Amino acid sequence: MSARNEARLWLAQRATAALLAPCVLVHLATLVFAVRAGLSAQAILERTHGSLAWGVFYSAFVLAAALHGAIGLRTVAAEWLGWRGAGADAASAFAGLALALLGLRAVAAVVL
Amino acid sequence: MRPARNHPGWWAFIVHRLSGVGLALFLPAHFLVLGLALGGAAALDEFLRWSERPLVKAAEWGLVMLLAAHFAGGVRILALEFLPWREWHKALAAVAAAFALAAGLVFALAR
Numbered sequence: 018m019s020a021r022n023e024a025r026l027w028l029a030q031r032a033t034a035a036l037l038a039p040c041v042l043v044h045l046a047t048l049v050f051a052v053r054a055g056l057s058a059q060a061i062l063e064r065t066h067g068s069l070a071w072g073v074f075y076s077a078f079v080l081a082a083a084l085h086g087a088i089g090l091r092t093v094a095a096e097w098l099g100w101r102g103a104g105a106d107a108a109s110a111f112a113g114l115a116l117a118l119l120g121l122r123a124v125a126a127v128v129l
Numbered sequence: 130m131r132p133a134r135n136h137p138g139w140w141a142f143i144v145h146r147l148s149g150v151g152l153a154l155f156l157p158a159h160f161l162v163l164g165l166a167l168g169g170a171a172a173l174d175e176f177l178r179w180s181e182r183p184l185v186k187a188a189e190w191g192l193v194m195l196l197a198a199h200f201a202g203g204v205r206i207l208a209l210e211f212l213p214w215r216e217w218h219k220a221l222a223a224v225a226a227a228f229a230l231a232a233g234l235v236f237a238l239a240r
Contacts, residue, residue: 048193057174
């Protein structure tokens, strides 16, 4: 990968981190609130079903996490396994795509 | 352990890498469980009842710690890279660890 594209990935990793940080704080607060109220499908779905706000929030959270996770896994593969090049790029892109699709499916399951 | 590795910055780096990989491995399972709601609330409830087991609860707590640690470590990196150098940068690893522990404690008490 060219140095320019490596720099783009570095920047994308920081940009997604900046977006994920407030999302994680909201998620941690929601977790504590949800477990205190007693975890049940009804309680979860009552909060999320038909909610445009939660739909937009979780979709952005999922897409940012998928991109962040893919870039992070690519970095770890290079650093710790010495796995670089087109194969590692393709595998991390596949991981990101799988995370995005599974995540959006989960968002649809609780929001729609 | 080699002395060069036994310092807060190195530990912060290791925790950030390991928590990141842990979260990436956990996320597909998390998404699949939430996707159970596609089959109706009963399917999701069945899983939630299973998750009441003590070992599963302990694993849940571990996941919350991973998320809190990765969050705090990530904010530390952003501060180191994007903010001008300050003396308090040295304390950031301790602040990150304290945040993760506090989040874990709050979750454990709530659960």
